[in-house]
Amino acid sequence: MSIDLEENPTVATPRPVRTSVRAEPSSADSVPMHERRLLSRSTAEQRFELIGCWVAAVALAWLVCGRLMPWHGPLVFTVVTVVLGVVLLAVITAVDAGWPEVVDRIVTTVITLAAGLVGLALVSTVLFIFAKGYRPLMHLNTFVDDMSGVGPRDPLDRGGVAHAIVGSLIEVGIAILVAIPLGIGTAVYMTEVGGRFARVVRTVVEAMTALPSIVAGLFIYTTLIVGLGLPRSGLAAAMALGVMMLPIIARASDVVLRVVPGNLREASLALGASRWSTVWHIVLPTARPGLATAVILGVARGIGETSPVLLTSGAATFMVTNPTEGVMNSLPLFIFSTVRSGEPIYIERAYGAAAILLAIVLVLFVTARLLARPRKGSR
Amino acid sequence: MSTTLRSALPEAEEDEPRDLWIDESGSDRAFVLGSRAIAATVLAVTAGIGLFLAFSAVPTFGRYGFGFLTETQWQPEADVLGIGAVLVGTFTIAAVALLFAFPLSLLTALYIAEYAPARIKATLVSLVDLMAAVPSIIYGLWGFTLVQPHASRFALWLHQHLGFIPFFRVDADPNAAVWEQTRYTASAFIAGIAVAMMVIPMACAVMQQVFSQAPPGEREAAFALGATHWGVVRTVVLPFGKGGIIGGTMLGLGRALGETIAVVLIISPSFDLKVKPLEIGTNSISGLIAGRFGEATSLQLQALLTAGFVLFLITLGINTLAAMVVARSRSGQGADA
Numbered sequence: 001m002s003i004d005l006e007e008n009p010t011v012a013t014p015r016p017v018r019t020s021v022r023a024e025p026s027s028a029d030s031v032p033m034h035e036r037r038l039l040s041r042s043t044a045e046q047r048f049e050l051i052g053c054w055v056a057a058v059a060l061a062w063l064v065c066g067r068l069m070p071w072h073g074p075l076v077f078t079v080v081t082v083v084l085g086v087v088l089l090a091v092i093t094a095v096d097a098g099w100p101e102v103v104d105r106i107v108t109t110v111i112t113l114a115a116g117l118v119g120l121a122l123v124s125t126v127l128f129i130f131a132k133g134y135r136p137l138m139h140l141n142t143f144v145d146d147m148s149g150v151g152p153r154d155p156l157d158r159g160g161v162a163h164a165i166v167g168s169l170i171e172v173g174i175a176i177l178v179a180i181p182l183g184i185g186t187a188v189y190m191t192e193v194g195g196r197f198a199r200v201v202r203t204v205v206e207a208m209t210a211l212p213s214i215v216a217g218l219f220i221y222t223t224l225i226v227g228l229g230l231p232r233s234g235l236a237a238a239m240a241l242g243v244m245m246l247p248i249i250a251r252a253s254d255v256v257l258r259v260v261p262g263n264l265r266e267a268s269l270a271l272g273a274s275r276w277s278t279v280w281h282i283v284l285p286t287a288r289p290g291l292a293t294a295v296i297l298g299v300a301r302g303i304g305e306t307s308p309v310l311l312t313s314g315a316a317t318f319m320v321t322n323p324t325e326g327v328m329n330s331l332p333l334f335i336f337s338t339v340r341s342g343e344p345i346y347i348e349r350a351y352g353a354a355a356i357l358l359a360i361v362l363v364l365f366v367t368a369r370l371l372a373r374p375r376k377g378s379r
Numbered sequence: 380m381s382t383t384l385r386s387a388l389p390e391a392e393e394d395e396p397r398d399l400w401i402d403e404s405g406s407d408r409a410f411v412l413g414s415r416a417i418a419a420t421v422l423a424v425t426a427g428i429g430l431f432l433a434f435s436a437v438p439t440f441g442r443y444g445f446g447f448l449t450e451t452q453w454q455p456e457a458d459v460l461g462i463g464a465v466l467v468g469t470f471t472i473a474a475v476a477l478l479f480a481f482p483l484s485l486l487t488a489l490y491i492a493e494y495a496p497a498r499i500k501a502t503l504v505s506l507v508d509l510m511a512a513v514p515s516i517i518y519g520l521w522g523f524t525l526v527q528p529h530a531s532r533f534a535l536w537l538h539q540h541l542g543f544i545p546f547f548r549v550d551a552d553p554n555a556a557v558w559e560q561t562r563y564t565a566s567a568f569i570a571g572i573a574v575a576m577m578v579i580p581m582a583c584a585v586m587q588q589v590f591s592q593a594p595p596g597e598r599e600a601a602f603a604l605g606a607t608h609w610g611v612v613r614t615v616v617l618p619f620g621k622g623g624i625i626g627g628t629m630l631g632l633g634r635a636l637g638e639t640i641a642v643v644l645i646i647s648p649s650f651d652l653k654v655k656p657l658e659i660g661t662n663s664i665s666g667l668i669a670g671r672f673g674e675a676t677s678l679q680l681q682a683l684l685t686a687g688f689v690l691f692l693i694t695l696g697i698n699t700l701a702a703m704v705v706a707r708s709r710s711g712q713g714a715d716a
Contacts, residue, residue: 304514
C-alpha cells in the first residue's frame with residue numbers, strides 16, 4: 001500500500017470530497033503525511049452551511065411573519081423558521097451535491113428536530129411543574145401540616161400536604177409489601193421450577209399486565225367496598241395498587257431472572273448445592289440490581305397512579321396513619337381533587353404537591369439507575 | 380485410568396451407573412412447593428380479576444343485549460346504558476395520541492439509535508425511560524394548563540384551513556370576529572396530546588431497542604457501497620426494525636386506550652356519538668368509570684365492570700398482537716455474524 005502511494009503522490013493530497021474514504025498509509029515515515037478525516041464529523045464547509053442556513057431561516061421567518069403574512073405568535077414563528085431552514089438546507093446542499101445527499105441532509109435535520117421536540121416536551125413538563133409549584137414549597141408547613149381546617153382562601157403559610165405524602169407512602173408501602181414477595185416469588189417459580197403450570201402462570205400474568213389501572217381500582221371497589229361493605233380506606237387503595245403492580249413486577253422480575261447465565265446455576269448444582277440454595281445464593285444475588293430496578297420502577301409507577309386510589313381511598317383532609325380505618329389521602333389524589341376546585345390558592349397547592357410527587361419519582365428513578373449500573377459495568 | 384485398574388483387578392464388581400435422580404432434600408421440596416403456592420396465589424388473584432370481570436359482563440349483556448356496545452347514551456334514570464359513544468371517544472383519543480406519538484417516537488428512536496453521538500446515547504435512553512416514569516397526572520396538568528391554550532389555537536387554525544374535511548369540523552364559526560375559544564378546549568385533540576406523552580416513551584423504547592440490533596454487517600456493507608446515512612437507515616435499519624415499529628406502536632396504543640386521569644382532567648364529558656376531535660366534549664371508557672362509579676347502583680356497577688372488561692379485552696388483544704409482532708421481528712437477530 002505504501003509503495004503504491006509513493007509511486008502516485010497525487011493520491012496523497014486529496015481534494016476534500018464528502019463521502020470518499022481515504023486509504024490510510026500503513027507506514028507513516030515513507031509517505032507525506034496528511035490529516036486523516038474523521039468520517040463521523042462534518043467538514044468545516046458543512047458546518048458553515050448549517051449555521052448559515054439557520055441564520056437565514058430565522059431572518060426570513062421574521063420577514064414572513066408579520067411583514068409579508070398576517071401570522072403572529074412564537075409558535076408560528078418557530079414553525080416557519082423550521083420549514084424555511086429545511087428548505088434552505090436542501091437548496092444549499094443541492095448546489096454541489098446530488099439528490100441522495102439532499103435527502104440525507106433533510107432527513108438528518110428532521111430526525112434531529114423531532115428528537116429535540118420530544119426532549120423539549122419532557123423538559124417543559126418538568127420545568128413547568130416546578131415553576132408553577134415552587135411557591136408552596138418555600139413554606140416549611142407544606143411538608144409538615146395537613147389541610148384540616150384550612151379554607152380555600154387561606155394563604156400558603158397555613159396547611160400543607162403532609163397527610164397526602166404520608167398517605168401515599170403508607171399505601172404504596174403496603175402495596176409493595178404484598179406485591180414484591182408475590183411478584184418475585186412467582187418470577188422465581190416461572191424461571192427456576194418451570195413446567196406446564198409455570199407456562200400457564202406466565203401467560204396469565206403477561207395478560208394481566210394489560211389490565212388498565214382504573215379497572216383494577218374498579219375491581220377492588222366492587223369486591224371490597226361494595227361487596228364486603230368495607231369502608232373506603234388506605235388499605236383498599238393499597239390493595240388496588242398492589243393488584244395493579246403485581247403483574248408488572250412479576251413480569252419485569254421474570255425478564256431479569258431469565259437473563260441470569262445458566263452456567264452459574266449449573267456450576268452451583270454441580271458443586272452439590274440444592275436447588276433452594278442455588279436460587280438463594282446464586283440466582284437472586286446475581287439478579288439483585290435488575291430486580292431492584294424492576295421493583296423501584298414498579299413503585300414509581302404505583303406512587304404516581306391516580307385512578308385506583310381515586311375509586312378506593314376517599315380523600316381525607318387530615319393526617320391518617322391507620323390504613324384500615326376510614327378515608328385517606330395520597331399525593332396524586334390530592335392533586336386531582338384540588339386542581340379542579342377552581343380556587344387559585346388550592347390550585348397552587350396542587351402544583352406544589354405535583355412538584356413533590358415528581359421529585360419523589362425522580363429520586364426513585366435515579367436510585368434505580370444507580371443500582372442498575374454495576375451490572376452494566378461488569379458485563 | 381479406569382481401564383488399567385479394571386484389567387489389574389478382573390475380579391472387581393461391575394460398575395453400576397449411579398442413579399442420576401437423587402431424592403430432593405427437605406429444603407428443596409419446601410422451595411418447590413412454596414414457590415408453586417406463591418405462583419398459584421398470583422394465578423388465582425390475576426385470573427380471578429379476569430373471571431370476575433367476565434362474569435359481571437353476563438348480567439349486563441343479558442339485560443341490555445349486544446346493544447350495550449352500540450347504545451350511545453348512559454342514562455341510569457331511563458335504564459338506558461351503553462358504551463357506543465365512549466368506545467368511539469376512547470378510540471378517537473387514542474388515534475389523536477398515535478397521530479402525534481407515532482412519527483415522534485419513530486424519529487426519536489432513529490435519532491437515539493443512529494444519529495446521536497455515542498457518548499450521550501445511554502443518557503438519552505435513560506431520559507426516555509424517565510419520560511415513561513413520570514406520573515400520568517403530571518402529563519395531565521401539563522396538557523391542561525400549558526398545552527391547552529396553544530393547542531386550541533392550533534385547532535382553530537386547522538378548522539379554518541381544513542374545515543372542509545369532516546374530521547376537522549367544529550360546531551362554531553371559524554371566522555367569527557370574536558373567537559369562541561371554549562368550543563376548541565377540553566377536546567379529544569388536547570387529551571390526545573397529553574396521552575401521546577405517555578405513548579412516546581413506550582413506543583420509542585421498543586423501536587430504539589430493535590433498531591440498535593440491526594445487523595452491523597449489512598450496515599457496513601451498505602456504507603461500503605457508498606450509501607448515505609439515510610440510505611443505510613432506509614435499506615437496512617428500517618426493514619430490519621419493521622416488527623419493532625409496529626409492535627412498539629401497538630404497545631403504546633394499548634397504554635393510550637387505558638389512560639384515565641390525564642383524560643379526565645382535560646376532557647369535558649359528553650355522550651354524543653361523534654368523531655370531531657377538535658370540538659369540546661368527548662369521553663372514554665376509563666373516563667366513564669371514573670365519573671360514574673360513585674353513584675352507581677349494583678346493576679350500573681356491573682355495567683361499568685362490563686365496560687372495563689371490554690376495555691381490558693381490547694388492550695389485551697392489542698398487547699398480545701404487539702408481543703407477537705415484536706417477537707417475530709427479533710427471530711432473525713442471530714442471522715448476521
